[in-house]
Amino acid sequence: MDKEVIKKINRQTFILVPFLAILSYLIWQNEIVAFNVILGGMISWLSLRELAWAVKKFFGKPFFQLTVIGLSYIKLGAIFLFLWFIAIKGWFNIKGLLIGFIAILIISTKEAYLYVRRQTS
Numbered sequence: 001m002d003k004e005v006i007k008k009i010n011r012q013t014f015i016l017v018p019f020l021a022i023l024s025y026l027i028w029q030n031e032i033v034a035f036n037v038i039l040g041g042m043i044s045w046l047s048l049r050e051l052a053w054a055v056k057k058f059f060g061k062p063f064f065q066l067t068v069i070g071l072s073y074i075k076l077g078a079i080f081l082f083l084w085f086i087a088i089k090g091w092f093n094i095k096g097l098l099i100g101f102i103a104i105l106i107i108s109t110k111e112a113y114l115y116v117r118r119q120t121s
Contacts, residue, residue: 040100
């Protein structure tokens with residue numbers, strides 16, 4: 001994708017995720033929910049960045065699919081271990097994580113759609 005699209009996703013992420021964290025704290029009066037909104041958003045954003053890096057780095061090389069799939073499994077394992085750790089500590093809240101994940105999904109989908117629309121026009 002274009003570097004401008006990545007900059008837009010980054011900018012919107014760093015504006016929207018803290019806003020959603022503050023809003024969730026005001027709604028639920030629970031700092032764990034707000035922490036999990038930030039955590040879910042950052043995990044989703046970092047996952048998207050890692051996937052974009054892997055595709056750029058390994059595209060067109062032998063074992064491209066195997067490499068990207070292997071990195072994805074390692075990433076999922078690290079995310080699982082991290083979420084397991086925060087669950088043991090009592091810092092886990094599924095609502096907050098989902099809000100953060102979905103916010104980044106919406107941002108990246110919207111920007112990708114606008115990018116494709118500009119390319120086809």
